[in-house]
Amino acid sequence: MTSSTSARDVPGTTACEIRAAIAAGRTTATQVCRATLDAIDRVDPRLHAFLFVDREGALARAAELDRTRPVDAPLLGVPVAVKDNICTLGQPTTAASRLLETYRPPYSATVVSRLEAAGAIVIGKTNLDEFAMGSSTEHSAFGPTFNPWATDRVPGGSSGGSAAAVAAGLVPIALGSDTGGSVRQPAALCGVLGLKPTYGRVSRYGLIAFASSLDQIAPFARTTEDAALVLRAMTGVDARDATTAAEPPVDYRAGDARLDGVRIGVPRHLLDGIEPDVDARFEAALAELTAAGAAVKEIELKHAPLAVPVYYLVGNAEASSNLARYDGVRYGFRAESSTVSEMYYKTRAAFGAEVKRRIMIGTYVLSAGYCDEFYVKAQGVRSLIRRDYAAAFESVDLVATPTSPTTAFRLGERVGDPLQMYLSDIFTVPANLAGLPAVSVPCGEGASHLPVGIQFTGRAFDEALLLRAAHAIERRTDWLAHRPPVRG
Amino acid sequence: MIECYDLRVPSLTADEVRHIATLARLELNELEVERLTIELAAILEYAAQVQGVDTATVRAADAEEPASRTAAVPADTALRADVLVPSLPRNHVLDSDTGFFTVPRVLGG
Numbered sequence: 065m066t067s068s069t070s071a072r073d074v075p076g077t078t079a080c081e082i083r084a085a086i087a088a089g090r091t092t093a094t095q096v097c098r099a100t101l102d103a104i105d106r107v108d109p110r111l112h113a114f115l116f117v118d119r120e121g122a123l124a125r126a127a128e129l130d131r132t133r134p135v136d137a138p139l140l141g142v143p144v145a146v147k148d149n150i151c152t153l154g155q156p157t158t159a160a161s162r163l164l165e166t167y168r169p170p171y172s173a174t175v176v177s178r179l180e181a182a183g184a185i186v187i188g189k190t191n192l193d194e195f196a197m198g199s200s201t202e203h204s205a206f207g208p209t210f211n212p213w214a215t216d217r218v219p220g221g222s223s224g225g226s227a228a229a230v231a232a233g234l235v236p237i238a239l240g241s242d243t244g245g246s247v248r249q250p251a252a253l254c255g256v257l258g259l260k261p262t263y264g265r266v267s268r269y270g271l272i273a274f275a276s277s278l279d280q281i282a283p284f285a286r287t288t289e290d291a292a293l294v295l296r297a298m299t300g301v302d303a304r305d306a307t308t309a310a311e312p313p314v315d316y317r318a319g320d321a322r323l324d325g326v327r328i329g330v331p332r333h334l335l336d337g338i339e340p341d342v343d344a345r346f347e348a349a350l351a352e353l354t355a356a357g358a359a360v361k362e363i364e365l366k367h368a369p370l371a372v373p374v375y376y377l378v379g380n381a382e383a384s385s386n387l388a389r390y391d392g393v394r395y396g397f398r399a400e401s402s403t404v405s406e407m408y409y410k411t412r413a414a415f416g417a418e419v420k421r422r423i424m425i426g427t428y429v430l431s432a433g434y435c436d437e438f439y440v441k442a443q444g445v446r447s448l449i450r451r452d453y454a455a456a457f458e459s460v461d462l463v464a465t466p467t468s469p470t471t472a473f474r475l476g477e478r479v480g481d482p483l484q485m486y487l488s489d490i491f492t493v494p495a496n497l498a499g500l501p502a503v504s505v506p507c508g509e510g511a512s513h514l515p516v517g518i519q520f521t522g523r524a525f526d527e528a529l530l531l532r533a534a535h536a537i538e539r540r541t542d543w544l545a546h547r548p549p550v551r552g
Numbered sequence: 553m554i555e556c557y558d559l560r561v562p563s564l565t566a567d568e569v570r571h572i573a574t575l576a577r578l579e580l581n582e583l584e585v586e587r588l589t590i591e592l593a594a595i596l597e598y599a600a601q602v603q604g605v606d607t608a609t610v611r612a613a614d615a616e617e618p619a620s621r622t623a624a625v626p627a628d629t630a631l632r633a634d635v636l637v638p639s640l641p642r643n644h645v646l647d648s649d650t651g652f653f654t655v656p657r658v659l660g661g
Contacts, residue, residue: 170645306629308630388577423576423578424569424592438602445607483594
């Protein structure tokens with residue numbers, strides 16, 4: 065932003081630019097906040113990225129920041145959007161479900177508290193597939209989100225609202241959650257960066273649980289620099305999540321975009337059946353990585369083809385257990401009825417079709433007689449997938465694949481075929497099963513000018529190398545100059 | 553390639569779907585039962601691929617490290633120090649007017 069910044073200039077700027085402009089006194093948190101709210105008012109009717117916009121709360125917070133001016137705050141005055149399955153004190157947190165339509169959490173998630181402590185302003189809550197179960201955001205109880213690149217297309221899912229909000233330039237940063245690719249896949253389909261941290265890097269306290277051994281809260285940003293900034297602010301040990309790891313913070317500084325000495329493995333045996341356009345952009349990106357000094361070689365991840373079935377067994381088993389708590393007693397919606405048993409059934413009838421389907425699969429695979437054949441077996445294969453990565457990382461530093469086998473598909477195209485929808489997660493679920501960090505970064509346009517993403521998976525807690533690779537792609541393509549037709 | 557053998561693909565009946573629904577406390581109408589019988593059978597048939605994989609080496613490792621079976625990253629159970637820390641503020645948790653938890657009336661309604 066320049067000294068002549070007007071409110072219209074704010075949408076599309078980065079978090080780093082906003083922070084610098086406010087700290088230098090070229091603009092105020094209030095001006096940025098108003099411009100953001102105006103842009104959402106103008107644009108979001110065409111996207112439906114937001115389920116709730118906290119106009120009053122955000123302006124009050126901006127005024128407070130302008131009064132106190134904590135100029136060293138790393139996210140000073142930066143507007144952020146938060147997926148609506150992450151708790152925000154006193155604000156709606158619906159998980160896009162009728163069951164939680166009236167729920168107001170009595171606390172904020174640790175990530176929300178940390179971003180606010182870093183100076184960020186939570187501007188609103190974004191749309192998702194109900195309880196984060198889906199790959200298109202079509203399973204929201206409150207209607208789908210539309211892709212800013214083509215509004216007849218899905219933004220991906222389940223964090224489709226956050227991805228669309230960042231892609232349209234409404235906010236520079238948004239939070240999502242990634243259980244099987246729910247940040248990386250919509251990042252790819254919307255042309256932004258999405259980084260799933262290592263399991264344990266970010267506290268899950270205040271994230272509405274879907275599959276607890278797979279869930280991680282993860283940021284969206286348009287630039288690598290912004291992704292690094294928000295990641296640093298949100299990570300670290302939290303006494304309220306016993307799975308958070310005492311690891312040194314992510315050590316990344318934007319460098320010269322060289323990747324000399326970095327070894328990148330490509331599991332070509334997984335790439336059958338991807339769209340030709342996606343394949344072409346992926347190969348072009350590999351050529352750029354080579355030009356940047358990386359050594360690209362073929363690797364095998366023997367059990368990765370089984371990642372999708374393993375994911376839908378393990379993930380749904382955990383989901384059926386986690387979602388047992390929505391019984392009308394403790395949270396949100398309660399159906400009126402004369403007996404307790406009837407109340408459970410009538411209350412849980414408010415789940416959408418996809419959530420019911422997954423609870424049914426999870427209950428089946430955990431039930432007596434099938435648990436060993438399905439759940440226990442799937443856990444065994446999960447361990448083999450994890451070992452395959454450990455073996456691969458003896459000879460390479462990163463694994464590269466496309467993020468999604470296709471570009472953004474049309475609304476309604478897959479919603480009637482659950483299995484087909486699940487298969488769109490083929491490249492993203494292995495990282496969750498192995499607990500590894502992975503990033504999706506835009507690498508060009510495919511068919512119909514829709515974005516294509518390349519995914520890098522790294523060693524546990526080596527997010528810094530993911531960011532270096534993402535930065536190299538960002539610098540060697542002109543992607544940041546591309547803007548979607550629907551934008552702020 | 554992974555060798556697959558002797559897959560036990562379940563054939564699902566409508567009665568089994570109703571039974572699972574009862575276990576999950578889900579009320580399904582007949583249309584949902586019919587649809588889920590078909591969809592679940594297809595999904596489970598696809599998922600049954602895992603049954604053909606030899607996981608004997610994993611089972612042996614699990615015997616030594618049971619937590620690795622269900623955890624993303626095998627780790628020791630983390631315990632925080634047993635010291636008193638502030639809990640959630642009362643005004644965030646309790647009904648702001650009464651200062652109590654507010655629940656539906658169960659007696660004398």
